[in-house]
Structures are given as structure tokens and as C-alpha cells.
């Protein structure tokens with residue numbers, strides 16, 4: 305079936321919001337220690353690349369990738385790392401940068417694992433916060449845009465590995 309892509313957030317709107325978010329993030333940290341920015345692959349890769357250049361302090365970067373197995377609906381118990389961090393986060397300020405927090409199961413899993421490694425602080429920045437769909441109590445500290453429902457693609461977000469390369473964000477529906 306062919307997909308219909310309806311413009312939802314333009315590349316310009318994303319760029320403007322990233323400047324504001326970068327400022328908010330910069331202002332919320334003090335001290336001289338580097339901030340560890342963690343990119344949740346694959347969806348956050350473009351957002352991550354843009355946002356870390358808007359944060360005005362020293363940073364360290366690393367990447368994780370989560371995989372869910374079992375049922376199609378993600379439950380925290382069914383999630384594993386398919387790529388873990390390579391650096392230590394002990395005693396450091398850590399900012400997880402994610403594409404979308406939806407039900408919150410993926411982020412809940414990730415936060416539990418990272419907390420056990422004793423970071424000094426642990427916060428979340430997400431491009432899209434689908435807060436109304438939450439099943440786990442996960443709070444996004446820095447949210448780019450809020451969305452109540454619908455499936456979106458572009459700017460790193462995919463449907464079956466497609467559309468990640470688009471500069472803006474589009475709502476995906478089936479062509480009728």
C-alpha cells in the first residue's frame with residue numbers, strides 16, 4: 305500500500321526549536337564537568353547531531369541501541385541492549401537524547417539500567433513527547449514537541465527503516 309506523507313513540522317521549525325532546547329539544556333547545568341550526551345539509535349541520530357551543537361558546554365558523547373523481542377507491543381521486560389555504552393557514566397551528568405517517548409517502556413528500561421551505574425544526574429531530552437500515551441511514569445525533561453496521537457516519520461524517524469532522511473517531520477497514513 306502506498307503511503308501518504310502530510311507535512312507536520314518543517315525543517316525550519318525543528319531548527320528553531322533546537323536552538324531554544326539547546327539554551328534550556330545549557331542553562332540547567334552548572335559546573336565544569338562534561339555533560340555525557342547519549343544518543344538512542346537509530347531514530348535520534350539527526351536530532352542528536354543537531355542538539356549537541358546547540359549545547360554550550362563541554363560534552364562527551366556515546367550511543368546505545370535497544371531491541372525489543374517477544375510481543376509486538378513493547379514491554380520493558382522484553383527490551384535488551386543491542387548496543388551498550390562504551391564510556392563510564394559514574395558520577396557524571398547524563399542526558400539521554402531520544403527521538404520519541406511514547407508508552408515510555410523503552411525509556412523506562414534504559415533509565416533503570418543507567419541508574420544502576422550511578423550517574424550524578426540523569427535527564428531526558430526527546431524530540432517528540434507523546435505524553436498522553438504513557439504507560440510508564442517517565443517524564444521528559446526537555447521536549448521538542450508534544451503530540452497526542454498519529455504516526456510520524458522523517459528527521460531520523462522511520463517506518464520500517466524508510467523516511468529517516470527527510471528534513472522535516474511528516475504524518476504517515478495509508479493512501480486510500
Ligand code: IMP
Pocket residue numbers: 347378402403404405406407408409410411454455456457461462463
Ligand atoms: P515506547 O517504548 O512506546 O515509548 O516507544 C518509543 C519508540 O517507538 C520510539 O523511540 C520510536 O522508535 C518508536 N515510535 C513511537 N512512535 C513513533 C512514531 O510516530 N514514528 C516513528 N517511531 C515511533
Ligand code: MG
Pocket residue numbers: 344345346347348403404
Ligand atoms: Mg527509538
